[in-house]
Amino acid sequence: MxxxxxxxxxxxxxxxxxxxxxxxxxxxxxxxxxxxxxxxxxxxxxxxxxxxxxxxxxxxxxxxxxxxxxxxxxxxxxxxxxxxxxxxxxxxxxxxxxxxxxxxxxxxxxxxxxxxxxxxxxxxxxxxxxxxxxxxxxxxxxxxxxxxxxxxxxxxxxxxxxxxxxTAREHDAAVARISHLPHLLAAVLASVGADGGPLALALAAGSFGDGTRVAGSRPELVRAMCEGNRSALLDAVDDALGRLGAARGSLASTGGLAKTIDVGHAGRMALQNQPALSDLTLDLTAPDVLEALRDLGSAGGRIVGLNGTTVLARTP
Amino acid sequence: MxxxxxxxxxxxxxxxxxxxxxxxxxxxxxxxxxxxxxxxxxxxxxxxxxxxxxxxxxxxxxxxxxxxxxxxxxxxxxxxxxxxxxxxxxxxxxxxxxxxxxxxxxxxxxxxxxxxxxxxxxxxxxxxxxxxxxxxxxxxxxxxxxxxxxxxxxxxxxxxxxxxxxTAREHDAAVARISHLPHLLAAVLASVGADGGPLALALAAGSFGDGTRVAGSRPELVRAMCEGNRSALLDAVDDALGRLGAARGSLASTGGLAKTIDVGHAGRMALQNQPALSDLTLDLTAPDVLEALRDLGSAGGRIVGLNGTTVLARTP
Structure with a gap:
């Protein structure tokens, strides 16, 4: 070892x-x-x-x-x-x-x-x-x-x-979306809530508590994490700004939020109901193994064991 | 009774x-x-x-x-x-x-x-x-x-x-910030995360789970709630868009997120560390009692009992 x-x-x-x-x-x-x-x-x-x-x-x-x-x-x-x-x-x-x-x-x-x-x-x-x-x-x-x-x-x-x-690039893009943007949105939400003064905070319950939880993390750690992934985080923020702006426009014009809420619900369901994983093996000596490993990760798969040069994996 | x-x-x-x-x-x-x-x-x-x-x-x-x-x-x-x-x-x-x-x-x-x-x-x-x-x-x-x-x-x-x-107006403004905007941001975050594909969802953990939890609520209930508070929610969304846009600008120009993260952290701390409440009584027969009640709510206070025409309250 x-x-x-x-x-x-x-x-x-x-x-x-x-x-x-x-x-x-x-x-x-x-x-x-x-x-x-x-x-x-x-x-x-x-x-x-x-x-x-x-x-x-x-x-x-x-x-x-x-x-x-x-x-x-x-x-x-x-x-x-x-x-x-x-x-x-x-x-x-x-x-x-x-x-x-x-x-x-x-x-x-x-x-x-x-x-x-x-x-x-x-x-x-x-x-x-x-x-x-x-x-x-x-x-x-x-x-x-x-x-x-x-x-x-x-x-x-x-x-x-x-x-x-x-890949490094795919990792950075993914964590911008599922880790760094959540921290940024939690900070924004906590600020907007606090702007509502003591009444708003006195009425705050589940949704605000959940949505702001990570805003309680040490600011210097959150800054270092988010600022260190600047380029990928900008893409994720632009996606969020576009979606929030579209919701704003829809609410202001037709009064409806169906698309925003329905697509968000589908996204949450995709998180909760991730597909079952099946066993797969990969050979570390195969010429295309790097590509096969990247495909495994892109598909939502994982390595769960190593046996000599045989990779034991699970994939959707 | x-x-x-x-x-x-x-x-x-x-x-x-x-x-x-x-x-x-x-x-x-x-x-x-x-x-x-x-x-x-x-x-x-x-x-x-x-x-x-x-x-x-x-x-x-x-x-x-x-x-x-x-x-x-x-x-x-x-x-x-x-x-x-x-x-x-x-x-x-x-x-x-x-x-x-x-x-x-x-x-x-x-x-x-x-x-x-x-x-x-x-x-x-x-x-x-x-x-x-x-x-x-x-x-x-x-x-x-x-x-x-x-x-x-x-x-x-x-x-x-x-x-x-x-007041009805203050209530609607407060819940837009601490209930309806959280639902909207959760939907946006869930969508941006799902856009990242299976890899992003496979890596999602605490911050994404917390930040998207209420996106799992029944879409028709969330829509009815948010759309019913259109005017106040637009104000809250504009506040959020302004803050997220400012974060975007700061990240793109200087690379720094200090203001966003620090103000968000302070907001979350204000939620977690709400001031202790002290006893107060109000007289329902007093001529200015409606104003006194509104002031109680605005300050983050609450009514905890009624004894004849005496309101038992707690306030920061």
Missing amino acids: RSVCVVGLGLIGGSVLRAAARAGRVAWGATASRADAEAARADGHDVVDLAEALDRAREQDALVVVAVPLPAVEEVLRALPEGVRLTDVVSVKGPVADLVERVAPHARYVGGHPMAGTSASGWSAGRADLFEGAAWVVTVDEGTDLDVLTDVTELALAAKAHVVPT | RSVCVVGLGLIGGSVLRAAARAGRVAWGATASRADAEAARADGHDVVDLAEALDRAREQDALVVVAVPLPAVEEVLRALPEGVRLTDVVSVKGPVADLVERVAPHARYVGGHPMAGTSASGWSAGRADLFEGAAWVVTVDEGTDLDVLTDVTELALAAKAHVVPT
Whole structure:
């Protein structure tokens, strides 16, 4: 089993380190946060400084997991040993891939994004089981290193996540729609509600509570997440503006909202009634395997196991 | 204790009839739905046809509670006896007040809106305790009949709700922001998410699930609710469009979302950390009591009891 070096020991990185250790991997970490380092050591984990952590990674040909916020990624990339096996857990994939290409083109990089909560933070918020049952996106672009793709997939499966293979671009477009736009709309809704003054807040119940819940997340984390996915988020916001503007126009002219409400209902039903999944296997040695993996993710499928070079998948 | 005649025995009307009966009132109902009528009778309630129900209301000087959907209100109003004590439970108050003024100006009308769930419907979905702990808005406009205001307040308190007094206009503006706009934004978000295809839905988690939950409500109920509050909802939508457009502009130009996210966070905190309430009493015989009641509602306060002509209230 490949050793794992986790750089950054906040909620996600801390949980990766715990999950890797629980799965029996040789695993160590580094963090710029003295508090997180001390807490992790107190919990029995192996935490060293960044240089030593990366030296060890080179010696053991370990998988390095970059788990720092996007603005701190570049500094970590500059310190990497040549030809390192590399992944990350940042919530946006295109910008990280661009950074790797610019700063550490020697690295054998496969992007990752475990889709786990962001409302708490720091080592103390992490858990070994944080990723159980969650999707862990792994990027599959042209020229992706199958050996490192296997490393990242094995790590995600060891954390009891399922793996969703897709391109960096498709990932960023998808999360703009199902994660970043929801945060933006929650902020907008919370603002419009608060504009209604104490009466409005006193009358607020289920729909407003649900619709604004994630506006309670730490603003700096939400900003970093949304701003880091600028290009894809702009597309999603434009889609939302177009739809909300059309609703406005329809309400003002005919008084009707049928199209908006009916299409929205169909969208929610599509979320609730996702198709059942069937088993599928893919051969990692097949010449078109990268394309097959991307198709699997695009179709709403997932990797649930690895057996040698055989990928065990489930797909609609 | 004043008798109660409930017209319409769906979720809300059926729950009002149950709550009134549970509180020891003489209470009966009428409904155009044979299924609801049979189910209510089977549960031991007194259900008669509309003409007989309103005849009895005249004989007993009962409070008539109109609990039919907005499009069916006018027909009920046309059948009312002269000078009837009248309230309603429709989710929008200005349009109902306008209808009463036009069709049944003789009625002693005080509008009401118990803020309880709408995702299920029909008699079978109702419960005697549906309104426990909920806000029940009672409209206090110029010339409001204090005697009927007292009737409606007593009914709401008997159902264990608290009463929020406000004008029809302020009510409609508030619910546009905290109920109707959330439904519209949930529909927009669900549509934008579904546009992302199977991959997006496969990655959707907490924020998208929360933000689209009410898009799963029955479309015809959501449409009736939102379309019925057209004018106030247009204002709320314009506020949302302005804020989302500003976020779009900021993201496109500077890449920053600080203002949107920070103001939204403050709004959500205002919802979560509403000020503690202190006791207050109001005298229903005071000359400025209508204004005092409206001020109570505007400030985020509520009526929690009635003792003769003394209103027991709580206010921030």
